[in-house]
Amino acid sequence: MKEGMAMAFFMIILFVLLVTVWIRLDFSLGYSRHLRNNGPMLYPYRNGDIQFFSDGQEFYQHYFQSLQNARSSIYVSFYIVKGDEEISQTFLTILGKKAQEGLQVYLLLDRLGSLKASNKILKQIQRQGVHFSYSHTPKFPCFFFTLQARNHRKISVIDCQTGYLGGYNIGKEYIGKNPKLGYWRDYHLSFTGAGIQDLLEQFQRDWNQTGANRFHLPEISAEASGTVRYRFISTYGKALDDQFLSFIHRAKREIIICSPYFIPGSKLQTELLRALERGVKVRIIVPMRSDHLLVKEAAFPYYGPLLKAGAKIHRFYPGFYHAKIILIDEAFCDIGTANFDKRSMYLNDEMNAFIEDRAFAEKVRASILKDIHDSEQLLYEDYLKRPYVQRVKEKAATFVSLFL
Structure with a gap:
């Protein structure tokens, strides 16, 4: 009896040690490979105009209107798209309709961050012509590392003239409709000017890393206008x-x-x-x-x-x-x-x-x-x-x- 218990205890300890060693090796190898294939990108200083949002209702109203007014292209990357009807499904429906109108529409979502996004609607908008892919799908041989890595960026470029970057994702909680969290305070930016090409270049880099059909940057006609001096960095x-x-x-x-x-x-x-x-x-x-x-x-x-x-x-x-x-x-x-x-x-x-x-x-x-x-x-x-x-x-x- 005692020998059996001792053996079971030994096996548990051995299992824990093996799992610990596997996790450390997995993470170390995955992280090293990730850094070899990627690096920080410090874009040049630009001059442009920036609009500042600190309220979810105000941001979504401006953002959704920009999407609906798009005439040629939409490139969007979000960490989280939820599954609610009020915000998330409205957002995806807009993208599907714009693709049906003949616009170039690309949507990139983080695989785990957007786990609750409606698969039914994602498949529907792809049939409508939206180019869709996931970032950072967990996979072997470095499963634990890829399970932890996230594309946390929130980038949008509309008609190669207007760009968005900031903290808001897509979901009703960002307009205060999560009873646990209440009002959601966040900050998001809208850009015009030459910096749009940097947002679009970053989107292209992220998209091409997913293994989806590669695309080339469109011609950017945005001029270096505006009074605010800024630059982007991706890490x-x-x-x-x-x-x-x-x-x-x-x-x-x-x-x-x-x-x-x-x-x-x-x-x-x-x-x-x-x-x-x-x-x-x-x-x-x-x-x-x-x-x-x-x-x-x-x-x-x-x-x-x-x-x-x-x-x-x-x-x-x-x-x-x-x-x-x-x-x-x-x-x-x-x-x-x-x-x-x-x-x-x-x-x-x-x-x-x-x-x-x-x-x-x-x-x-x-x-x-x-x-x-x-x-x-x-x-x-x-x-x-x-x-x-x-x-x-x-x-x-x-x-x-x-x-x-």
Whole structure:
């Protein structure tokens, strides 16, 4: 009896060790191959016009109208398309109708992010002429790595004249219709001008990597007009942390970080503490509520040292906070798809806009100050009083923080 139990225990331990070794090898090999085949792309500075959205209803109204008004082509990439009728099916139906009208329509979705998208409607719009493909379908031999990798970009280019990039995905929760999360606060941008060719080039790179029928870039007639100076950067699980470090280094007076998931890692944490030492004000805005398991707990180990050093942490409470912004000295801001967390920096495919324009940065700052007004400040003494059970969860969250 005892020998049988000992053997069973030994077999369980052996199985756990084998699975652990397999996961480590799988992830290491998959990640190395991914980085060999991809790399960060820093596009040139452009001048153009940018429209700023911070409300889901306003964004969808503008975005859907642009899709309906399209006359020649639509190129769209989203991380998440849900299965609801109100927003997601309306979006897919528009794409199908535009393809029937003879437009070139391409739709690229992340395989796991858009798991709830209606297969019935996806097949229907393909019959109508929409070119469709998935990014990052999990596959062997590096199944665990491909299960973790995500195309987190949200890129749209319409008629090669108007582009979109930001935090909104497609679904009714982004207009506040998820009862658990409530009002959804996010930031998205619309671009015109020469930068459209960079968004389209990135879409082409992502599309061609899926193995679907390749396509060549259409002729771009967008002129380098507009008053806002900006550039795009795309990353593939590397180099984004270096960009974020450069933002912190350049700060002289103020750093504002908005992110639904704040898991910066040791390098960025150290630089934020150094910024506080040299007198830079640091403000961090995060959600009070959580939409994923353990992400809230994974942030708390970073809060303590920052609060003790003088940073201010504000937790948005009217709903869910999904904004992804870094604002430096009221003159420079980074807005895009990347969160201030390890997943965005070391796993996801992301794309951000670096905007060098004081007037635009001041407009964004005014919106963030409203978010701060609608938030509760986390005080250091409250941080110290958090219960033992939460501290245990924080330990577990830290262990898996790369994958949250």
